[in-house]
Amino acid sequence: MRSAADERALRAAAAIGRRVGAHKIIDDPDLLAPFGADESGLPAAPPPVAVRAESSDDVVAALAVAEARGVPVTPRGRGTGKSGGAIPIRGGIVLLTERLDGLVELDRAERLAVARPGIVLQRLQEAVEAEGLFYGPDPASLDSCALGGNVAENAGGPRAFKYGVTREWVLGLEAVLMGGTRLRTGRRTRKGVAGYDVTAALVGSEGTLAVFTEVTVRLQARPAATQTLLATFEDPFAAGEAVRDLLGSGLVPCVIEILDRHCVEVMRAAGHNPIPGDPGAALLVELDGRDAGRVEADALEAGEVLERRAARVLVASDAGHRRALWAARRELSTLLAKAHAGKLADDVAVPCGAIPEVLRRFEALGRERGVTVSCYGHAGDGNLHANVLWDDPALDAAARGTLEAMLRVVLEHRGTISGEHGIGLAKRDYLAWEQSAGLLELQRRLKEAFDPRGLLNPGKLLPDRPGSRSRRAAGSGGRRASRRA
Numbered sequence: 001m002r003s004a005a006d007e008r009a010l011r012a013a014a015a016i017g018r019r020v021g022a023h024k025i026i027d028d029p030d031l032l033a034p035f036g037a038d039e040s041g042l043p044a045a046p047p048p049v050a051v052r053a054e055s056s057d058d059v060v061a062a063l064a065v066a067e068a069r070g071v072p073v074t075p076r077g078r079g080t081g082k083s084g085g086a087i088p089i090r091g092g093i094v095l096l097t098e099r100l101d102g103l104v105e106l107d108r109a110e111r112l113a114v115a116r117p118g119i120v121l122q123r124l125q126e127a128v129e130a131e132g133l134f135y136g137p138d139p140a141s142l143d144s145c146a147l148g149g150n151v152a153e154n155a156g157g158p159r160a161f162k163y164g165v166t167r168e169w170v171l172g173l174e175a176v177l178m179g180g181t182r183l184r185t186g187r188r189t190r191k192g193v194a195g196y197d198v199t200a201a202l203v204g205s206e207g208t209l210a211v212f213t214e215v216t217v218r219l220q221a222r223p224a225a226t227q228t229l230l231a232t233f234e235d236p237f238a239a240g241e242a243v244r245d246l247l248g249s250g251l252v253p254c255v256i257e258i259l260d261r262h263c264v265e266v267m268r269a270a271g272h273n274p275i276p277g278d279p280g281a282a283l284l285v286e287l288d289g290r291d292a293g294r295v296e297a298d299a300l301e302a303g304e305v306l307e308r309r310a311a312r313v314l315v316a317s318d319a320g321h322r323r324a325l326w327a328a329r330r331e332l333s334t335l336l337a338k339a340h341a342g343k344l345a346d347d348v349a350v351p352c353g354a355i356p357e358v359l360r361r362f363e364a365l366g367r368e369r370g371v372t373v374s375c376y377g378h379a380g381d382g383n384l385h386a387n388v389l390w391d392d393p394a395l396d397a398a399a400r401g402t403l404e405a406m407l408r409v410v411l412e413h414r415g416t417i418s419g420e421h422g423i424g425l426a427k428r429d430y431l432a433w434e435q436s437a438g439l440l441e442l443q444r445r446l447k448e449a450f451d452p453r454g455l456l457n458p459g460k461l462l463p464d465r466p467g468s469r470s471r472r473a474a475g476s477g478g479r480r481a482s483r484r485a
Contacts, residue, residue: 006048009092012071013049016093019061026050026096035076035094040084040426041343047074050094056174056182056213062095063211063456064180072455073178075207077117077149080141082345083424085153085206090458097148100213103127111219112171112188117148117212134222136163139420140330148212154204156420158329161380162254162288165420167203174214175202178456188216201446206422207457209450223254225292227299228316230325231306232279236260236375239281240356242309243379246285247352249305251298255286256380260359262389263332263376266339272328274321279311283379284325332376336387340372342396344388344403348410349419352382361409362386369398373406383419407433423461432463441465 002010010027017025026032027049036046053059066073072092079086088094101118108131115124121142128135138157139145145155151173156165172186186192186199202210233239239258246256259267261280267273275282285302289295299315306313316322337343350358359375366373366388377384386406388399407417407430417427417434432440443462447454 002048003091005091008069009048009071012066012069013051013093015069016051016062016065019065020051020053020058024052024054024058026052032094034079035096036087038079038081038084038086040082040087040424041345042084042087042425045087045089045091047088047094048091050076050096052096052099054099056100056176059095059097059100059176059211059213060180060182062093063176063178066093067179067453067455070453070455072458073211074457075152075211077146077152078120078144080145081149081153081422081424082347083153083206083418083422083426085422085424085457085460087425089425089460092455095211097211097213098146100148104214106131106133108133110188111221112216113219114214114216115147117146117151117215119147121145121147121150128219129222132222133219135217135219136160136169137166140333147215151203151212151215152205152207153422154420156378156381156383158255158257158378160378160383160420161256162252167200169217170199170203170215171218172216173199173202173210173212175210175212177210178451178453182213183210186216190218204422206424206461208447208461209456211456221290223288223295224290225295226254226286226288226322227295228322228325229283229285229287229299229303229306230275230314230316231283231285231310232275232277232312233281233283233310234279236281236359237356238309239283240359240379242283242306243355244353245305245308246302247380249301251287251302251305253285253302253380254288255284256378257284257329257376258282258355258379258384259284259329259332259376260374262372262374263336266335266374267328267332269339270331270335272324272331272335274324274328276314277312283310284329329376333385333387336374336389340389341391341393342389342399344399346386346388346403346406347383347419347421348386348407348415348417349381349383350410350413350415352379354413354415355379355382355384358384358409358413358415362406365402365405365409369395369402371395371399371402373402378419381419382415404430425460428459428461429463431461437466 037044074088098118100116105114372389
């Protein structure tokens with residue numbers, strides 16, 4: 001039997017259907033089931049109804065009707081998020097945006113692109129690279145994630161050390177507020193300081209402030225040359241020290257990826273064998289640029305720096321080896337999940353100088369609790385993907401306790417509880433560990449300015465005000481997590 005809230009959502013969806021077309025309304029429970037989850041591994045919450053937007057006008061209509069009727073709306077792109085941000089925990093309407101797809105404009109002279117939020121990131125990158133241009137953010141899920149979701153989460157990826165995260169590339173947005181108000185924020189120019197930077201506020205807002213219907217991004221010239229180095233080490237602590245050495249050298253690689261022994265072993269067991277020997281850890285380092293000679297010289301210097309601590313340094317000179325390295329790396333989260341009965345994935349960032357000590361603390365926490373802690377990630381900017389792994393169901397509570405203890409370690413070292421995956425539902429209740437009560441309250445007031453009734457993606461990002469009752473407790477991840485990170 002449907003609840004009164006579900007019936008209200010269905011009536012609102014029917015009213016939306018009269019404005020945008022009834023064929024865009026989905027109310028079949030079997031078809032709705034996938035829209036109740038993302039790739040966080042958190043418990044699913046299938047919605048009573050969904051609206052599949054195909055235009056900006058559809059989004060306006062959906063948010064206008066829903067706001068008028070007091071019905072919550074959860075925006076959803078392609079469902080690749082890892083923080084539970086797309087799970088409709090308060091019911092209502094799921095607003096699907098994957099059909100808001102396509103490249104609207106690519107201006108080579110001005111070095112910018114305008115795209116709809118549903119475009120898959122890899123398609124955008126391929127389009128701009130065909131014009132000799134380049135878009136920096138490259139999350140591991142680039143072949144399946146949507147640009148709009150990247151903007152909502154302020155996604156990063158391996159190249160963020162040199163090229164920055166999504167916020168650094170977004171010039172402007174078309175966004176729709178709860179209630180149906182359509183806004184254009186930002187600019188098309190390289191420079192501009194008119195008014196508050198509303199675009200920057202919207203990037204990373206996790207679907208809680210507005211729904212994006214168009215994104216304008218800056219581009220730059222595509223690097224003409226790339227050199228890839230693979231360094232192996234006796235243990236991850238030596239690899240962490242090598243990262244500090246690289247950063248201190250003045251070189252600016254586009255990628256510095258770290259993988260511990262367990263990651264290498266899991267890759268090998270799955271048939272990926274791009275890393276020779278039996279190393280305790282590895283670093284994947286890439287340098288790029290417009291001048292091939294300069295890139296080669298920098299790669300030689302980087303190799304010399306790495307050799308101070310590495311057991312071995314190799315150059316991935318052929319394209320096939322480089323592709324094999326990256327194919328294995330981008331599948332690593334999935335491979336770890338398949339290799340163990342339980343997996344809790346964490347995404348944190350620490351000062352780069354703290355990486356060796358943080359890795360030591362993580363390893364000790366796992367050992368004390370009888371679970372495995374395995375780390376990989378974007379070491380150049382201190383962004384570690386730490387995974388708690390176990391096979392005995394009796395260790396479920398110990399695993400969750402390990403993850404929470406790891407967050408405490410991160411904060412002790414002046415790090416942050418989320419480097420790039422967002423807060424969403426998974427880390428909502430841990431945000432108060434990092435941010436003051438005053439700062440949290442300021443953000444709640446910002447949310448209220450955009451969404452006075454709190455109907456847009458409710459229950460995400462910000463913990464409830466003290467004294468209020470949450471309608472669903474947050475968690476720090478599920479038993480299974482498959483999204484690539």
